[in-house]
Amino acid sequence: MEGNNKDLVFYYSAPGKAIISGEHSVVYYKNALVMALDLRTYCKLTLSKKQNGSSSDHTFIIENNQDNKTLIQILRLLLEYLVSNKEEIDFSTLQKQFPLVEEKDLILSYLFLSIFMQIYGRDKSIEDFINAFDEKISKNYIIKINLHSTLPISKGLGSSASYFTALSASLTKMFMHLLEVQELNEGYLKFVNQIAFNFEKIYHGTPSGIDNYIATYGNLLVFNKNHTSSLQIDKLPYKIFLIDSQVEKSTKKAVGRVREIYDDESLGTIGKQTIDMIGNVTDNIIKVFNQSHFDQNQFENLIRINQSLLRLLDLSHSSIEDIMSICMKYEIAAKITGAGQGGNCIAFVPETYNEAREREFIQELDSHGYQIIFAKLSQQGVKEETAV
Ligand SMILES: Nc1ncnc2c1ncn2[C@@H]1O[C@H](COP(=O)(O)OP(=O)(O)O)[C@@H](O)[C@H]1O
Numbered sequence: 001m002e003g004n005n006k007d008l009v010f011y012y013s014a015p016g017k018a019i020i021s022g023e024h025s026v027v028y029y030k031n032a033l034v035m036a037l038d039l040r041t042y043c044k045l046t047l048s049k050k051q052n053g054s055s056s057d058h059t060f061i062i063e064n065n066q067d068n069k070t071l072i073q074i075l076r077l078l079l080e081y082l083v084s085n086k087e088e089i090d091f092s093t094l095q096k097q098f099p100l101v102e103e104k105d106l107i108l109s110y111l112f113l114s115i116f117m118q119i120y121g122r123d124k125s126i127e128d129f130i131n132a133f134d135e136k137i138s139k140n141y142i143i144k145i146n147l148h149s150t151l152p153i154s155k156g157l158g159s160s161a162s163y164f165t166a167l168s169a170s171l172t173k174m175f176m177h178l179l180e181v182q183e184l185n186e187g188y189l190k191f192v193n194q195i196a197f198n199f200e201k202i203y204h205g206t207p208s209g210i211d212n213y214i215a216t217y218g219n220l221l222v223f224n225k226n227h228t229s230s231l232q233i234d235k236l237p238y239k240i241f242l243i244d245s246q247v248e249k250s251t252k253k254a255v256g257r258v259r260e261i262y263d264d265e266s267l268g269t270i271g272k273q274t275i276d277m278i279g280n281v282t283d284n285i286i287k288v289f290n291q292s293h294f295d296q297n298q299f300e301n302l303i304r305i306n307q308s309l310l311r312l313l314d315l316s317h318s319s320i321e322d323i324m325s326i327c328m329k330y331e332i333a334a335k336i337t338g339a340g341q342g343g344n345c346i347a348f349v350p351e352t353y354n355e356a357r358e359r360e361f362i363q364e365l366d367s368h369g370y371q372i373i374f375a376k377l378s379q380q381g382v383k384e385e386t387a388v
Pocket residue numbers: 041147148149152153154155156157158159160161163203249250251338343
């Protein structure tokens with residue numbers, strides 16, 4: 001927390017991710033191997049004291065680089081609605097209550113108030129909540145939110161989780177400060193991870209939780225819906241190329257398609273077996289990482305098998321197939337990363353790969369119109385940034 005001119009700044013960032021193996025099967029309680037990327041979403045909250053006599057209309061301002069927009073004043077109405085409803089509210093019910101509010105504004109307000117209410121304490125009365133909200137926040141402060149990201153959005157690299165995690169991290173610290181809460185029962189990171197997970201559900205329906213987990217904790221992790229562990233590896237023996245298929249994808253749709261195949265009795269157990277095999281491939285990849293000698297050949301075979309299995313689940317696309325055939329031509333192991341049907345592919349270019357051939361590979365992808373991001377593993381999950 002730093003500030004100029006008496007403003008207080010709460011500035012946090014969270015990374016995106018690339019799934020090395022185990023997308024989709026992770027939804028079915030299999031292990032997944034996931035790495036945090038050095039591409040992040042940054043959320044800077046600036047808390048300024050209101051001048052005497054200023055109206056309370058500008059409690060909440062979202063600053064984008066060019067575009068300044070005041071969030072509509074639904075916060076109080078939303079707060080009244082939330083505190084008067086004791087059951088868990090699903091987002092579609094909430095949307096019906098506030099039909100005139102744009103989805104993204106409603107999500108942001110809901111996130112803001114969810115964190116406020118949890119930190120203030122669920123056992124308080126409606127009046128307590130409203131008074132605390134007015135006294136500690138809306139009467140006294142203007143909160144500016146500045147968000148920016150180095151992560152491509154909606155491309156299978158976990159932008160939504162990185163966004164929710166960075167935002168939750170900053171808002172949590174801000175409310176802890178405003179409500180004079182020193183510590184959270186479950187601990188700060190666990191709290192942030194849980195909030196980000198709840199908001200991922202709004203976008204994705206039934207997310208496994210992998211994206212928010214890696215955004216919170218960073219590093220290279222074996223993630224399972226029931227447990228997680230980190231893998232200690234200083235450096236991958238590969239350069240990571242993230243290749244954008246330029247095709248829009250929807251995680252909800254892709255996860256739904258896999259569910260259809262999984263549940264389709266006319267297909268027998270093909271769906272289930274494919275998910276089991278992806279789980280198996282992932283466990284074998286994890287073994288490769290745990291061995292004292294990293295067996296590149298075995299790793300690359302497993303990545304190719306993984307891609308074939310994802311294809312079986314209808315997660316490919318003609319552009320993805322095109323990328324795969326270029327990778328095959330250059331003998332580079334690659335697969336979809338994230339939900340598939342579009343978005344990004346991950347290609348593993350060995351550190352020892354011939355440089356001239358690597359340039360040709362890049363040129364060929366480029367000539368087909370595919371953009372590449374060269375990404376690195378990030379050890380760090382959510383972290384405080386220095387305000388300038
Ligand atoms: N920096 C950001 N600012 C605002 N919204 C964001 C940002 N990053 C992600 N989002 C939200 O997340 C959605 C993308 O979610 P999703 O399709 O799951 O992406 P990804 O594949 O990157 O995880 C966007 O449509 C947007 O609503």
